[in-house]
Amino acid sequence: ATLIPSVAVPLSLIGTFGVMYLLGFSLNNLSLMALTIATGFVIDDAIVVVENISRRLEEGESPxxxxxxxxxxxGFTIISLTFSLIAVLIPLLFM
Structure with missing residues (x-):
């Protein structure tokens, strides 16, 4: 359960910095804040999925x-959670 986010987060951040470099973007407060929020989304979604899988394992299903x-x-819960978090954080976009 810990291995997946510990691999996914650094790889996604490295990929994001690579794409930002190739497109000529700079690191400013807004882009750093967006990276922080996106990392939080990944961790939050991973926790919800892992908890659900763990519950099913405890009920006796095969891995x-x-x-x-x-x-x-x-799946639908993760999508709705992500959209609601984006809607809440839209005012940060207008900073």
């Missing part, structure tokens, strides 16, 4: 079946 059903079951 593969728990992962597939748990991820499928929580």
């Amino acid at each position: 593969m079946q728990a992962a597939l059903k748990g991820s499928q079951q929580i």
Whole structure:
């Protein structure tokens, strides 16, 4: 459960910095804040998915079946959670 976010977050940040460099973007307060918020989204979504999969494992399902059903079951929740967080943080866009 800890391994997935510990690999996904650095890789996504390194990829983001690479794309920013290739497109000529600079690091300012707004882009650093956006990276912080995006990292929070990744961690928050990963925690919700891992908790659901863990619950299904405790109910006696096999690891593969728990992962597939748990991820499928929580997909809409993750999407709605992400959109609601984006809606709440839209005022930061206008800074």
